[in-house]
Amino acid sequence: xxxxxxxxxxxxxxxxxxxxxxxxxxRDGRIIAKPSDTEKIQQTIxxxxxxxxxxxxxxxxxxxxxxxxxxxxxxPEYQETKRYTEPExxxxxxxxxxxxxxxxxxTGMHYIEMGYTAAxxxxxxxxxxxQAHLEMGDTPMIDxxxxxxxxxxxxxxRLLAGKADQKAINDYVAWTLHATQTIGIKVxxxxxxxxxxxxxxxxxxxxxxxxxxxxxxxxxxxxxxxxHELGIAKPLHVHCNNLGAAGNFQTTLDTMGASDxxxxxxxxxxxxxxxxxxxxxxxxxxxxIAQALNANKHISADVGQILFGQTVTASxxxxxxxxxxxxxxxxxxxxxxxxxxxxxxxxPFKYRDQNYVNALQWAIGLEIFLSVEDPWRVFLTTDHPNGxxxxxxxxxxxxxxxxxxxxxxxxxxxxxxQAMSNLTSLNREYSLYEIATMTRAAAAxxxxxxxxxxxxxxxxxxxxxxxxxxxxxxxxxxxxxxFKDGELVVRDGKVVKVVWGKTHTTKPAFDVxxxxxxxxYFDKYHTMQLDNFKISNDEIAQDGRNQVxxxxxx
Amino acid sequence: xxTSTTKxxxxxxxxCGLLCDDVTVSWQGPDAKxxxxxxxxxxxxxxxxxxxxPLNAATPMIAGKPVSLVEAIAHAGKLVQQAQMxxxxxxxxxxxxxxxxxxxxxxxxxxxxxxxxxxxxxxxxLRNTKVLQSTGWQTTTLTEVKxxxxxxxxxxxxVVHHNxxxxxxxVWTDEAMFTxxxxxxxxxxxxxxxxxxxxxxxxxxxxxxLPCATIDLPEVTAALRALxxxxxxxxxxxxxxxxxxxxxxxxxxxxxxxxxxxxVAKDLDFPHAELTIQNITESVVxxxxxxxxMGLGLGGSDGDTTVNYAHTWLDxxxxxxxxxxxxxxxxxxxxxxxxxxMPNVSQPVIAFGHPDTQFTTPPEVFIPVATPGLDAAGxxxxxxxxxxxxxxxxxxxxxxxxAEVLLKLEAQLA
Numbered sequence: 001x002x003x004x005x006x007x008x009x010x011x012x013x014x015x016x017x018x019x020x021x022x023x024x025x026x027r028d029g030r031i032i033a034k035p036s037d038t039e040k041i042q043q044t045i046x047x048x049x050x051x052x053x054x055x056x057x058x059x060x061x062x063x064x065x066x067x068x069x070x071x072x073x074x075x076p077e078y079q080e081t082k083r084y085t086e087p088e089x090x091x092x093x094x095x096x097x098x099x100x101x102x103x104x105x106x107t108g109m110h111y112i113e114m115g116y117t118a119a120x121x122x123x124x125x126x127x128x129x130x131q132a133h134l135e136m137g138d139t140p141m142i143d144x145x146x147x148x149x150x151x152x153x154x155x156x157x158r159l160l161a162g163k164a165d166q167k168a169i170n171d172y173v174a175w176t177l178h179a180t181q182t183i184g185i186k187v188x189x190x191x192x193x194x195x196x197x198x199x200x201x202x203x204x205x206x207x208x209x210x211x212x213x214x215x216x217x218x219x220x221x222x223x224x225x226x227x228h229e230l231g232i233a234k235p236l237h238v239h240c241n242n243l244g245a246a247g248n249f250q251t252t253l254d255t256m257g258a259s260d261x262x263x264x265x266x267x268x269x270x271x272x273x274x275x276x277x278x279x280x281x282x283x284x285x286x287x288x289i290a291q292a293l294n295a296n297k298h299i300s301a302d303v304g305q306i307l308f309g310q311t312v313t314a315s316x317x318x319x320x321x322x323x324x325x326x327x328x329x330x331x332x333x334x335x336x337x338x339x340x341x342x343x344x345x346x347x348p349f350k351y352r353d354q355n356y357v358n359a360l361q362w363a364i365g366l367e368i369f370l371s372v373e374d375p376w377r378v379f380l381t382t383d384h385p386n387g388x389x390x391x392x393x394x395x396x397x398x399x400x401x402x403x404x405x406x407x408x409x410x411x412x413x414x415x416x417x418q419a420m421s422n423l424t425s426l427n428r429e430y431s432l433y434e435i436a437t438m439t440r441a442a443a444a445x446x447x448x449x450x451x452x453x454x455x456x457x458x459x460x461x462x463x464x465x466x467x468x469x470x471x472x473x474x475x476x477x478x479x480x481x482x483f484k485d486g487e488l489v490v491r492d493g494k495v496v497k498v499v500w501g502k503t504h505t506t507k508p509a510f511d512v513x514x515x516x517x518x519x520x521y522f523d524k525y526h527t528m529q530l531d532n533f534k535i536s537n538d539e540i541a542q543d544g545r546n547q548v549x550x551x552x553x554x
Numbered sequence: 555x556x557t558s559t560t561k562x563x564x565x566x567x568x569x570c571g572l573l574c575d576d577v578t579v580s581w582q583g584p585d586a587k588x589x590x591x592x593x594x595x596x597x598x599x600x601x602x603x604x605x606x607x608p609l610n611a612a613t614p615m616i617a618g619k620p621v622s623l624v625e626a627i628a629h630a631g632k633l634v635q636q637a638q639m640x641x642x643x644x645x646x647x648x649x650x651x652x653x654x655x656x657x658x659x660x661x662x663x664x665x666x667x668x669x670x671x672x673x674x675x676x677x678x679x680l681r682n683t684k685v686l687q688s689t690g691w692q693t694t695t696l697t698e699v700k701x702x703x704x705x706x707x708x709x710x711x712x713v714v715h716h717n718x719x720x721x722x723x724x725v726w727t728d729e730a731m732f733t734x735x736x737x738x739x740x741x742x743x744x745x746x747x748x749x750x751x752x753x754x755x756x757x758x759x760x761x762x763x764l765p766c767a768t769i770d771l772p773e774v775t776a777a778l779r780a781l782x783x784x785x786x787x788x789x790x791x792x793x794x795x796x797x798x799x800x801x802x803x804x805x806x807x808x809x810x811x812x813x814x815x816x817x818v819a820k821d822l823d824f825p826h827a828e829l830t831i832q833n834i835t836e837s838v839v840x841x842x843x844x845x846x847x848m849g850l851g852l853g854g855s856d857g858d859t860t861v862n863y864a865h866t867w868l869d870x871x872x873x874x875x876x877x878x879x880x881x882x883x884x885x886x887x888x889x890x891x892x893x894x895x896m897p898n899v900s901q902p903v904i905a906f907g908h909p910d911t912q913f914t915t916p917p918e919v920f921i922p923v924a925t926p927g928l929d930a931a932g933x934x935x936x937x938x939x940x941x942x943x944x945x946x947x948x949x950x951x952x953x954x955x956x957a958e959v960l961l962k963l964e965a966q967l968a
Binding site for chain 1: 576940
């Protein structure tokens with residue numbers, strides 16, 4: 001069957017198309033070239049010049065695995081609000097609390113209804129990967145994938161402290177990608193989660209983990225090189241040391257130099273762009289961070305924008321979340337040490353526009369967005385749910401595209417925070433082309449999804465159709481149509497057909513001899529068998545759902 | 555003449571929350587004698603009993619009379635169609651079984667009502683859930699205990715009644731990365747009828763036992779928490795426990811490199827036991843201001859952790875308590891534990907369960923189903939939450955899985 005989308009106004013940065021009038025043909029879930037006149041077109045939709053982009057890809061969103069489920073369990077009040085019948089009791093906005101911890105079904109539905117066709121869980125604890133895949137497996141509509149966390153696991157730290165050669169590290173990293181069915185590697189507070197278990201409370205880039213006598217810099221060097229040498233598309237995903245701490249921008253700048261020019265991605269960089277100026281010893285270092293991002297072409301970043309309202313922060317960084325637990329709102333939190341593998345910290349937060357720090361955090365995120373020149377190296381995220389629920393993306397897009405809307409919002413902030421931000425002097429307004437770059441083309445390129453994020457012949461037919469409107473929040477909230485693998489699944493912002501996406505992985509080759517050391521380690525120190533650590537394709541892809549795609553490394 | 559092993563299967567044991575996955579089940583010799591072994595030490599009684607249970611012939615029944623599966627499903631379908639407010643209870647099953655049960659309870663079509671759900675361990679699980687939802691907690695997992703813990707405090711429990719191999723697998727281990735395993739300090743604080751023998755170290759070091767009745771633990775744990783906060787208690791003893799002994803415990807906890815405070819919700823069976831669990835978890839929070847300590851809730855059975863977790867991600871909310879009397883049909887699921895009786899109810903019952911399930915009154919419909927980890931493959935969460943393990947199909951069985959039966963029932967209702 002061939003579907004024709006007639007009179008599309010195509011915005012496809014991967015092919016340099018910015019509003020080109022075109023027809024798009026779809027067959028068997030793929031975009032095809034114009035078929036010959038003899039071939040029958042079964043379905044034609046005349047788009048009359050509506051905007052057409054590839055389906056959006058969220059490259060960093062906590063949609064699966066232990067942390068978010070702990071948040072759901074701990075915060076029943078978030079979902080409870082959904083049931084309130086009095087209209088004033090539950091005024092649902094995109095950043096409403098009940099979107100902070102959505103069920104897996106709601107997650108898939110809300111994403112597709114905004115025109116997103118894929119989301120990547122960025123912090124899969126290797127030992128918890130099976131849970132992450134179970135949850136993602138119950139998330140309908142969208143493609144999924146994840147990054148496995150390394151760098152605080154005792155197996156890796158023993159290798160590094162024992163001066164194992166790079167090949168041994170590479171084999172272990174490749175083995176982990178296979179075992180956990182992931183597509184990238186993340187490091188969270190390099191060495192710090194482990195250090196917290198030895199009662200260290202902070203860890204700087206060149207400070208030793210007391211037990212292993214290795215530094216975060218060494219961990220970053222080793223892992224970024226492994227990822228690079230294995231040919232994995234996705235650069236090492238780095239959650240820097242000193243998350244959320246005033247003055248942490250220096251750590252972030254230094255981290256950019258830690259990989260000796262090997263690509264790295266610094267995640268939720270807003271939370272790592274804080275100075276210590278002013279009376280309150282908390283200031284924006286967005287200018288320094290943006291300048292460094294502009295200069296260091298091997299570094300990319302996503303922002304982790306905060307938006308005001310009630311949410312919950314869920315992080316692998318138990319060291320820093322243990323400190324943040326003091327300002328939890330509501331006052332409860334979960335901190336865990338996990339399996340000599342990692343940890344987690346789940347802390348509810350309420351970001352308030354009249355709070356100096358929160359208001360400045362909001363401004364810092366936007367300052368970074370507007371000051372980083374290359375939309376191929378900066379990504380639109382709220383670090384869902386940490387900065388805000390992903391459902392607030394349309395609002396964030398409007399903040400980026402609409403200067404007067406942004407400045408009006410700024411004028412309502414805490415006055416001291418306003419005085420500490422140069423946001424109103426930044427005149428930039430993102431174009432649709434730039435939004436399409438950061439949410440589609442660049443995200444697919446970063447992760448290595450060659451047939452997603454663009455509308456070229458051969459691409460998967462993940463397609464979103466919008467009506468261009470002055471109010472970009474309205475425009476991006478409610479696409480006219482969304483196609484997932486060629487099927488029409490959303491019409492007028494509502495799901496009309498339930499489908500199940502795919503699971504994206506990468507599986508670089510490795511020396512199977514790596515399992516000898518691992519087997520010995522598991523038998524001595526773990527509490528599960530090595531074979532049970534590994535997740536098979538069949539566990540993920542069941543009943544025709546969640547087919548595992550392996551993206552070959554280059 | 556001795557013949558060689560006829561068949562060997564590496565298995566994961568779902569009989570308690572520890573999910574020991576070092577189990578080997580083999581059938582040896584001419585009469586295929588079943589043998590259950592584990593990698594180190596001895597398999598526990600629960601494991602042996604689980605894997606040794608014979609596969610007795612079983613057939614679906616209507617009101618105690620054998621019928622075909624088709625007839626049983628047809629009758630079950632009628633009961634479901636008549637129900638206004640069904641309750642899916644028991645829920646002793648694995649992940650696949652629960653996913654199917656959840657789908658059954660939340661039909662996409664509106665031709666029948668949604669069902670409520672409740673697990674057979676709801677009362678003990680809720681004690682933990684209430685703490686999680688009130689203050690949260692700071693907890694650890696088995697591999698951290700094995701490699702780090704230099705002090706283990708069991709509060710109101712001996713653990714081994716629920717998790718027989720806990721000390722063997724996580725405390726008195728041959729190896730530990732960061733501590734001398736055989737030198738760990740073990741303390742029992744309170745509890746009834748404890749078996750403290752497993753707390754004796756391999757070197758013969760006896761555990762410290764600070765006895766008090768379970769029912770006195772609210773007071774004793776409150777005292778412990780107060781002392782950790784630096785409060786001064788102007789009494790000599792709390793419920794028979796000397797304050798000097800508690801003070802010594804507090805000092806040892808502060809000195810420990812990694813103290814682990816353990817409770818089992820099922821053993822804290824008294825009104826408002828959640829407040830006692832909270833005393834334990836808040837004691838951990840106080841300790842973590844200066845030194846390192848973590849809590850660990852053990853126990854777990856009948857897939858309770860799995861069912862709570864999966865319900866939470868599928869629904870957005872944890873699984874709670876239901877008033878059985880408010881429902882007009884009970885769908886009872888018990889795949890793992892035929893010895894655990896179904897509560898007496900007056901409503902019609904559709905039961906899916908282990909073929910050996912005993913009933914005082916025969917249910918309206920009974921359909922025997924496969925036991926995950928024995929008759930079918932499956933998936934379960936370990937009690938410490940982060941580890942999810944595959945269960946193996948250990949023996950040949952023609953029993954359908956719960957998911958298969960529920961799919962047939964849904965087809966009947968469509």
